Amino acid sequence: MQDNLTFATLAAVGNRVSQPISPPGTTIRKSGLELYTITVGLEQHVSTIVEFVNKNGVCLVGIHGQAGLGKTTLLNEIVAKVEKIEKRLFAYIEVSEDLCKLQSSLLEQLGGGKKEITSVAQGRSALLYQLQKLKQNNKVARIAIDNLYDVRLVGELFPHSLGKVLPANSCVIITCPSLAIISRVDQLCRPAMPNYHYLPYKLPCLAPQQAKVLFISHAASEPVNTHYSINGIFSKYGDLANHFLPLCEGLPMAIKVVGSYFSNPANRNEENWTAIGKRMKQVAEEMDTSEDQMFAKLLVKF
16 A cells, blocks of 8 residues: 555446456466457547546546446556556455445555444445545545446445545546446535546447457457458458447457357357357347347357
8 A cells, every 4th residue: 555645446346357456466467369459449548548537636537338348447457557657556356235345445445444334324434534534644545436337326335525525636437337327426526626627438339440350359369450451360250250240239348258259160150150140139139228138149159
């Protein structure tokens, strides 16, 4: 824990799909493919948000969008980049839906010590006191919360006077499914005005060319890029990619899952993938929401 910087990364439901930030002394090994594909289409988003959080004053960044877009991956890349730039360690914890445990973990990460919290009201009071203490001592608090999935959790998790006690140059980064959740956090943080900066950031789906690069990278089990000729690897996997990319709808998670399935040559015969594509369309029609439709598609064979 650094004396003048604390960055707590919390997972609201503990369903991270990408590799978490490693604690001190831990080495995480990734293959060249994982290192390459983890940031396909995210580079500009990382740069934009890192630049924003370097503003003077209190910053709130809300990364929102549907499941499978790579919000958690983007958050982890942002945390890693800020850590590298500032040469400071980040604290990472992954927790369950137990809000008291979540508050206790956040409190400890903010330097408030390890305490058992038995009610969310007690947790909010403890967090309020610790943030006031950091502010009085000119310390910085940086908090990242992954997948804050329900707007009701905002009022339960955070002190209601959050904006009044956030130290100068603090930062809160949140990923969540909807703008409504970010707007609720904004209401809590806004008392930090006039030096307050708010960035609601909707993460878009991958562009067609980026989606194709990601799909073929996983199908071929090797990093590829747009410099390959039409007679090269793009040509070999082109029909397969063109058939399944519309079904993946630009969602990186879906693209990785489907692409990885076809990394096995035995799965790449045309009769097999034509049947799978047809079944994916059929099951999607039976679902009401877009997220349920995608989930059903991925359950077909993957």
